[in-house]
Amino acid sequence: MSTPTSTTAWVHKTTIKPTEKFIETLQKQDLPLPTLGPKDVLVRLHAASFNYRDILIPRDQYPFPVNWPLVPMSDGAGEIVAVGPQVKSFAAGDNVMTVFNQEHQAGRHSIVSATSGLGGALHGVLREYAVFPEYGVMKSPKGWTHEQAATLPCAAVTAWNALKDIKAGQSVLVQGTGGVSLFALQFAKAMGAFVVATTSSKAKEEQVKALGADVVINYNETPKWGEVAKKASPRGEGIDVVVEIGGTATLQESFRAVRMEGTIAIIGYRAGPTKDGEKEPGWGEILGSICQMRAIFVGSRAIAEEMVSAIEVAGLKPVVDPKTWTFDEAPQALDWFEQGRHVGKVVIKI
Structure with missing residues (x-):
């Protein structure tokens, strides 16, 4: 297959009023994809899950920097479809999940790492394809579906x-x-x-x-x-x-x-x-x-890798709300999530 040069995405133009619903403001757009760099990976995203910050950010209640317009959501999982020539950790076909703060690889937070969150400072995962630096994704737990892996990057x-x-x-x-x-x-x-x-x-x-x-x-x-x-x-x-x-x-x-x-x-x-x-x-x-x-502001990639190892050994599985949503239903799903009637993680299939 040829490498895509654009992707369909849901986009917040800016913050919204308290009385506005997401079905009125979240817009579907075609966005250009950046050229795949030598140390980048191209991911076909298959699932994304909500966190409470996905409400706070468009409601202008989030304490960290946000860049507008914005593709929302930080937690995604999918399959690598292409890698740059210098990528060593991944190959096409690998199942991966996102790293929440892209620059928080290990150790303490810095101003740089704390302002590198997907779906906030950077475009998030509510899109079909995304280009990430090699260090911006990690392998999903063995035997997990994309929907299950998409629950992990922030909450877990x-x-x-x-x-x-x-x-x-x-x-x-x-x-x-x-x-x-x-x-x-x-x-x-x-x-x-x-x-x-x-x-x-x-x-x-x-x-x-x-x-x-x-x-x-x-x-x-x-x-x-x-x-x-x-x-x-x-x-x-x-x-x-x-x-x-x-x-x-x-x-x-x-x-x-x-x-x-x-x-x-x-x-x-x-x-x-x-x-x-x-x-x-x-x-x-x-x-x-x-x-x-x-x-606590999530955790580093190193902490996430430690967690995945523990999950695999313990045989844990996430609690996913039984009501799942399609990519086209994303605005309705966000409105429903804001009502707080769910149990566990709310997942969108992309």
């Missing part, structure tokens, strides 16, 4: 990074049933940890129990769940690692749940601001908890 790597120091017998708290939380639940159980999960409904309670959660707390029935989680921990002293995805609306309870010198891994702010009458944690509460707060 973030969860793995948050739990990288967990030891067997320690405790982890996960919030809700989104991608990061369910990956964190699976990883924690694979590491031999005790897991407390919070969720919003009876149906979702059963789903997290099926994944191995030791204790499940319905936060609609028990809004002050922090003390309940602390008492439920193995020694009643609190949680070793709280995977905090809610933001200011849940942080107060996370401080109540964490043990002294435990860790709150700050990942997102899905729950939004505090509600009327509620307060954010004060300095006294923060200092009194004697805990560490660690902000």
Whole structure:
């Protein structure tokens, strides 16, 4: 087959108004593909999955640089169809997934690596073809479909990074049933940890129990769940690692749940601001908890490769929402994802 010189893609022109829906603003376009460089790979993308940032970015609520117009979404998987003459790690036919921050290969973040995210600073994966530097993709887990591999680059790597120091017998708290939380639940159980999960409904309670959660707390029935989680921990002293995805609306309870010198891994702010009458944690509460707060911005390629090796050994599979979408349905899928009715990762087949 001849190498394509253009690709069909979905594009955000710029940020959108709070009242606008994505079906009104996300546009399909044909975009030129860059010439394949000597150290580049051309990928035929077959699947992509949403992350909450895919809502925040067009809603102008994302804290990192964004370049407009923008092809959205960071998490994609597909097949390499061509490689540059100096590429050593891949060949045509290899199944690969994307590296979230293209320049974060190993070690600590820098300004350069933290501003190299797909679907933000750089064009993302909601397109049929894309050219990446050789280091911008990595091999998918053996035996995984493209739809499964597309769930990993952001949510799974973030969860793995948050739990990288967990030891067997320690405790982890996960919030809700989104991608990061369910990956964190699976990883924690694979590491031999005790897991407390919070969720919003009876149906979702059963789903997290099926994944191995030791204790499940319905936060609609028990809004002050922090003390309940602390008492439920193995020694009643609190949680070793709280995977905090809610933001200011849940942080107060996370401080109540964490043990002294435990860790709150700050990942997102899905729950939004505090509600009327509620307060954010004060300095006294923060200092009194004697805990560490660690902000997580996904993880490096090296961390992702470590995670894939662990996934293959443990035989883990992602939780993919049963409602899947076609490439042509991308705007409707984004509107549906924003409503938050999914469990696990929402995937688009390209």
